[in-house]
Amino acid sequence: MSQKTSPLSTLVVQGREFLIKRDELFDPYLSGNKYRKLHKLLHTPSGKYKTIISYGGTQSNAMLALAALCKEKKWHFIYYTKKIAQIQKEQTIGNFFQALTFGMEHRELENELYRDFIATLDINLDADSYLVHQGGADSIAREGLEVLAQEIREQNPDVKSVATPSGTGTTALYLALALKEYTVYTTPSIGDVAYLKEQMRALSAIPDNLVILEPAKKYHFAKPYKEFYEIYCETKEAGIEFDLLYAPSLWLTLLQLTREKILYVHSGGVSGNESMLERYKKKGFVSL
Numbered sequence: 001m002s003q004k005t006s007p008l009s010t011l012v013v014q015g016r017e018f019l020i021k022r023d024e025l026f027d028p029y030l031s032g033n034k035y036r037k038l039h040k041l042l043h044t045p046s047g048k049y050k051t052i053i054s055y056g057g058t059q060s061n062a063m064l065a066l067a068a069l070c071k072e073k074k075w076h077f078i079y080y081t082k083k084i085a086q087i088q089k090e091q092t093i094g095n096f097f098q099a100l101t102f103g104m105e106h107r108e109l110e111n112e113l114y115r116d117f118i119a120t121l122d123i124n125l126d127a128d129s130y131l132v133h134q135g136g137a138d139s140i141a142r143e144g145l146e147v148l149a150q151e152i153r154e155q156n157p158d159v160k161s162v163a164t165p166s167g168t169g170t171t172a173l174y175l176a177l178a179l180k181e182y183t184v185y186t187t188p189s190i191g192d193v194a195y196l197k198e199q200m201r202a203l204s205a206i207p208d209n210l211v212i213l214e215p216a217k218k219y220h221f222a223k224p225y226k227e228f229y230e231i232y233c234e235t236k237e238a239g240i241e242f243d244l245l246y247a248p249s250l251w252l253t254l255l256q257l258t259r260e261k262i263l264y265v266h267s268g269g270v271s272g273n274e275s276m277l278e279r280y281k282k283k284g285f286v287s288l
């Protein structure tokens with residue numbers, strides 16, 4: 001996980017040529033935008049902290065990336081979630097299982113207490129510990145996205161537009177702030193455009209070069225959709241695998257609403273596909 005520049009690849013989808021910034025290639029677990037968002041922690045000397053604390057969903061890519069990072073740094077990693085089902089605890093695939101194998105300490109909270117407890121984490125933090133907010137939606141993410149912006153500038157692709165999908169919007173926002181001379185496209189994957197803007201504004205004012213495209217349909221996060229699976233297969237057959245949670249709606253929306261050549265920044269998350277494909281199989285979307 002040493003400092004290197006991710007390469008650019010060409011990908012032809014539905015007859016259109018895209019450039020792909022291959023951020024998924026850094027590492028199987030600490031990759032994509034989580035690699036960028038955790039750049040500052042990755043470059044923090046091990047001695048600075050003993051414990052990293054975070055919280056959120058149990059299949060989160062941010063959780064897995066933090067678990068991989070803490071393993072490398074020899075930091076203790078405590079991750080808080082709401083109550084989870086026994087069946088999930090017993091799973092031997094997926095991000096949660098993988099993070100546990102990296103030494104993550106999982107702490108479950110009663111659902112009614114979750115919100116209030118999470119709010120106290122900041123207050124009770126000691127000097128040896130660092131708290132990473134859910135999904136890595138944290139101002140520490142800025143530094144790594146400035147590095148990404150500088151890499152793109154130096155690679156000097158013949159495009160004026162960049163695209164990357166949003167969850168919390170942290171990645172797209174800091175990338176747009178650091179890459180003022182490009183249009184940065186994104187789409188929401190969690191909630192609608194209004195919710196995404198609200199999330200972004202908690203970090204910074206939204207710059208004019210950040211364009212949030214509205215998907216044609218309202219999608220619920222982490223639910224299987226036939227058209228998501230289809231665009232996943234299409235891009236995979238074209239030569240690059242993307243994640244099944246965030247990438248599909250951005251791809252569908254870009255193909256529908258844009259015309260120009262775009263540099264798509266791969267956001268990673270491919271390690272979560274195995275468990276997601278299981279769910280697609282159960283739905284009968286995957287013909288195997």
Ligand SMILES: *Cc1c(COP(=O)(O)O)cnc(C)c1O
Pocket residue numbers: 032033034061062135165166167168169170171172243246247267268269270
């Ligand atoms: C976390 C994640 C996102 C969303 O990133 P935000 O910075 O929260 O908007 C997008 N794609 C993948 C694969 C992710 O893991």
